[in-house]
Amino acid sequence: MFRRCIRRLAPAGAIALVGCLMLAVGAEAKAKPKILTVCKHGCRYTTIQGAVNASGKHATINVKPGRYVEGVIVQGHRHDGLRIIGMTRNPAKVLIEGKNAKGPGGAAQNGIEGDNVNGMVMENMKAEHFAANGFYVNHCTGYLMKNLVGAFEHGYGLFAFRCIGGRMTQSVGYGNGDSAFYIGGTPFQKHPVWSTVDHDTGYENVLGYSGTNSKYVTVRNSSFYNNGAGVVPNTLTSEPDQPADTGVIEDNLIFWNNFDYYRPGSPVRTVSGGVGTDAANYPIGAGVILFGTTNWTVRNNSIFGNFLWGVASFSDPTNTTGKALNTGNHIINNKMGAAFNDTNGFDLFNDGSGKGTCFENNGASVTMDVEGSASASDIYPTCPSTNGTGTTTGNTDQFKKLAAVVLANPPTTQESFWHVHTHPARPGVKPFEG
């Protein structure tokens, strides 16, 4: 480029020469984002944070196997496109350790945190024992979290908040105090950019997937088992942009989510304060819970061996904004318990609130939780439907059942609502109930 420039502009003299030089330098700078290497011994950078501080836009930080006791913070758009890559296919070999790691104000909070960084990439690493989350991005457009492990974090394994688009893939979360995977506080978008959670595994967490006010999200081709509940998009006042609106849960294996973390001595601590008001607690023993969601579709999943419900859909009457309304959800074409000789307590639960939630083609022997005077055809209409009370309270008898479950005191007595049985064996997996 420099030579061509000189030939064209040589007659213009020295000024042109300077211009060419500047152009060349500029082009060079643009063309080569930094590549930095981190390792415990013999590298210029011995901490990931050190390399982050020296990096710029679209830089790549290669992290060699080792144990890094630190919480990494990446802040601002000057790091857009940053890639932090573990130099191994086994994420456990690049371990970011939260125990004894220090950050601003005290304990390090996240393994890697990206604040206002667009298109950040994190691959091939494991983070554990952090006060908040393993891998965390917020206020961003796009991110990739690939082949990561988030284990025994106080909050979440992989967490994205107020981001537009992004992907969590080929990753694992276990032992987390809330969920393995979380996408929440999604801003409303005129032309939505979807986020994807795919080919992931979440087990032995309070929840497998959770997303408060989660939108434009597809959760697919993943496994959620041995959690308190498997997949739980939800609407809460605590976070911006209610409700959880427009999402798809498809082609997943969702089974054995009977982890009673309320039991004394549980290896995973329960979420403090439960949800909503009146000391309501998360239900345990459920495959999918659509909690106050609008237009979520649950389709083509295999859902079995969950002792309370396979798929439950209900509103939150304690949400005074009225936005946690069970509306327009479709539960269709799922393979439920009987197909696997491993039944759910009931395959379906619906509180009859909101409008338009419907159920279709979930197997001939699908079981529906119908309480008292409730009518199955009213509560579990086929699609499309206009059924529902239109309010957040739903059918009185259905609501009574729901209240009895979430208000069970102590919460471990929720187990009295379970239909417990022995599961047929599955290779490589053992049931875990706490």
Add this chain to the structure above:
Amino acid sequence: MKHKGLTTLIACVAVGAVGVPTALGTTTKKPVVKKVQVQDNFYSPTKVAIKKGQQVNWIWSKNNFNTHTVTLIKGPKGVSKKKFSSFQASAGVHFKLTFTKAGTYHFECQLHPLEMNMTVTVK
């Protein structure tokens, strides 16, 4: 190099000279520190009144599961929002600010703005 060392020594002696009486009993007043708990998902208390020069220390509960911030949304003219806003954290940390300018400071959690907001009034 020697000169620098000498200067440092003199400075140390001077500081020490100032510090000695303090150690002997004429104690420098510690600034008043008001504590605010940062919990899932609320601040406690939500209204704090202090005098100029006093401090507020926000303490994140060890029992939190959610990430929170203390972010200045509105304050007196000339107060830097950046300097008066915390990092993001869930548990086991604190964030202390000294208020030298009178006025009302509105803070909220960036992640839970509807539930977590509070004011500090400085007189």
